[in-house]
Structures are given as structure tokens and as C-alpha cells.
Amino acid sequence: MVKPHLDVRIRPARPRDFVVCARLCSGSLRDLIRRQGQRPPNFPVRDLLPFLRHALATDPDGFHVAVVKGRIVCYAITILRGKTHFLAQFFALPGMQSRGVGRQVLTRAFDAPRPPRGTARCVVASLDLRAQALYAKFGMLPRTILYHVEGKPRKSTANGVELRQLGPTGTSTKRARDLAARFDRPLREARRDVDQRHFLTTVKGSRFFDARAGRKTVGYVVIQGNGAIGPGGVLDPSLSAALMSAAIAKAHEIGMKAVSAWVPGLNEGALTAAFEAGLKIEFLTAWMAARDIIRLDSYLPSGGVLF
Numbered sequence: 001m002v003k004p005h006l007d008v009r010i011r012p013a014r015p016r017d018f019v020v021c022a023r024l025c026s027g028s029l030r031d032l033i034r035r036q037g038q039r040p041p042n043f044p045v046r047d048l049l050p051f052l053r054h055a056l057a058t059d060p061d062g063f064h065v066a067v068v069k070g071r072i073v074c075y076a077i078t079i080l081r082g083k084t085h086f087l088a089q090f091f092a093l094p095g096m097q098s099r100g101v102g103r104q105v106l107t108r109a110f111d112a113p114r115p116p117r118g119t120a121r122c123v124v125a126s127l128d129l130r131a132q133a134l135y136a137k138f139g140m141l142p143r144t145i146l147y148h149v150e151g152k153p154r155k156s157t158a159n160g161v162e163l164r165q166l167g168p169t170g171t172s173t174k175r176a177r178d179l180a181a182r183f184d185r186p187l188r189e190a191r192r193d194v195d196q197r198h199f200l201t202t203v204k205g206s207r208f209f210d211a212r213a214g215r216k217t218v219g220y221v222v223i224q225g226n227g228a229i230g231p232g233g234v235l236d237p238s239l240s241a242a243l244m245s246a247a248i249a250k251a252h253e254i255g256m257k258a259v260s261a262w263v264p265g266l267n268e269g270a271l272t273a274a275f276e277a278g279l280k281i282e283f284l285t286a287w288m289a290a291r292d293i294i295r296l297d298s299y300l301p302s303g304g305v306l307f
């Protein structure tokens with residue numbers, strides 16, 4: 001059956017769109033997970049709001065919505081940091097998918113911020129077939145699988161990397177941001193103080209750690225108050241396993257019952273350490289990018305929306 005032509009208007013998002021976008025995201029995600037044969041998790045829509053606020057405040061040109069008959073039916077958010085142009089969220093209402101709306105919003109969200117020459121587009125991509133097709137057509141190709149791992153960790157053994165908390169819990173200090181930048185520049189290809197502040201202040205109880213081997217700082221890691229590990233990383237991939245097991249042990253020590261992380265499939269060390277601690281893969285996504293950016297063998301992303 002041919003569906004009728006849609007009269008679509010694409011416009012920049014504004015703060016009063018947040019609740020509608022959060023509901024749309026939740027509905028679209030639940031539908032996707034159901035189609036993939038899994039049971040959708042229950043999470044409060046209000047948990048999605050801090051990121052939407054952060055995105056509009058720090059990159060207003062990258063956040064666009066599509067309106068049909070006065071109703072928001074799709075939105076896309078891109079985040080430009082350094083020369084990485086990251087597609088953070090992209091969702092359409094289940095009843096409005098496959099009708100050409102997504103492509104129009106995506107075009108606007110990537111073009112409106114006018115990224116500098118040489119910028120690489122990238123995304124943590126769902127396995128939705130429309131999303132996959134559009135990302136490839138927009139120049140992003142799959143470079144590794146990304147595993148979301150989760151669970152109650154077994155006691156893990158100390159192993160060469162020691163974590164020392166830097167700054168008070170729930171506060172982002174300049175020293176911590178400077179330290180993160182030393183590693184984010186080579187690993188994540190961007191200094192991103194606004195995001196480092198967001199990681200420490202959004203979820204209550206989040207902490208920043210200096211990762212040390214002997215007397216030397218070899219990396220950093222954030223452990224969020226909800227047990228999510230990342231962002232973090234080390235320059236030397238042979239220390240990736242040690243960083244991950246130190247982070248899991250530290251999370252356990254500070255009283256987290258369960259931990260989770262997004263681990264690039266190419267970060268063999270972190271993946272091995274996660275499995276050794278008894279964490280399980282909960283779902284799969286794909287890392288897609290215009291070229292080989294980001295040190296996937298030694299970086300631990302913050303998650304799917306800021307990487």
C-alpha cells in the first residue's frame with residue numbers, strides 16, 4: 001500500500017519540546033527492542049531529560065525536530081566536539097517510520113552545525129535496518145560492535161592499576177577536567193569539558209578517578225552513581241584489562257551492587273575483564289564512523305549518547 005505524501009516541517013528544537021522528545025525516544029526504543037524479540041526495560045522518561053537539556057545547551061544547532069500536522073514525529077541530535085560529529089539520538093514514532101521523515105531530519109542535524117572540514121561523522125548505531133541503511137548512506141560505516149555489559153560483579157583481584165578519586169563526589173573539578181583532557185585528546189579526539197562536567201553532575205554519586213600504575217598516571221575513569229563505568233581509558237592498550245578490573249573492583253568497594261559499561265568489541269582487555277567479573281552482554285550496537293577515529297582498543301565510552 002502506498003502511504004500518502006507527508007507535509008513535514010523541520011525546525012530547531014526548543015526547551016518545551018523536551019518532554020515530547022523523551023516520550024518519543026522511549027516509545028520508539030521500546031518498539032525496537034520488542035521487534036528484536038527482547039523484553040523492553042522500564043525506565044522513567046524523566047531520566048532522558050538531562051541529556052536533552054545538555055545537548056540543546058551545548059550544541060543548539062545539532063538538535064532538530066520534524067513536525068507533521070502540529071505534532072513532533074521524529075528528532076535527531078548531533079554533537080560536535082573537536083572534529084568528531086557524533087549522532088547522539090535519532091528516533092521516529094513507530095507509526096511514522098519508513099516514510100522519508102528520518103532522512104530529512106538527519107540531513108538537517110548534520111548540516112546545520114556547519115562542521116569544520118575534515119570532521120568525521122560517527123554514531124552508536126542500533127541494528128534497526130532503516131538506521132543502518134541511512135548511516136551507511138550518510139558516510140558512516142561499521143567499525144566494531146559495541147557490547148553493553150551489565151551485572152553483579154564477582155570480587156575481582158587487584159592487578160597493577162590503582163584508582164584514586166580526584167575531587168569530591170558529584171563535583172567536576174578543573175584538575176579532573178585537565179586530566180581527562182590529557183587522555184580524551186588522543187583517545188576520544190576531543191577535549192570536552194562541558195561533557196566531563198555533565199558526567200560528574202547528572203547522576204548523583206558520580207566520581208572521577210585518576211588511574212595510576214606505580215607513581216605514574218596512566219589514564220582515568222568515571223564511575224557514575226548508578227554503577228555505569230565510563231568514560232575512561234588508558235594510552236597503552238595492554239593496560240585496558242587492568243583499568244576495567246580496577247574500575248569494577250572500585251565500584252564494588254564503594255557499594256554499587258550492579259555495574260554496567262559500553263565496551264567496544266576491539267577493547268579486548270576491557271571485555272576480558274568484564275567477563276572475568278561475571279558481567280553479561282545485555283545488548284549489541286554497532287560503532288559506525290566515517291573513518292577510523294577514536295582508540296577503540298583502549299577507550300571506554302561514557303555511553304551511547306556522548307561516547
Ligand SMILES: CC(C)(COP(=O)(O)OP(=O)(O)OC[C@H]1O[C@@H](n2cnc3c(N)ncnc32)[C@H](O)[C@@H]1OP(=O)(O)O)[C@@H](O)C(=O)NCCC(=O)NCCS
Nearest residue numbers: 091092097098099100101102103125126128129130131133
Ligand atoms: C531510524 C529512524 C529514525 C529512521 O527514520 P525513518 O523516517 O524511518 O527513515 P526514512 O524513511 O527517512 O529512511 C529510511 C531509509 O532506509 C531505507 N531502507 C529501509 N529498509 C531498508 C532495508 N531493509 N535495507 C536497505 N535500506 C532500507 C529506505 O529506502 C530509506 O532510505 P532512502 O531515504 O535512501 O530511500 C526510524 O526508523 C526509527 O525510529 N527506528 C527505530 C529507532 C532506532 O533504531 N533509531 C536509531 C538509533 S541509533
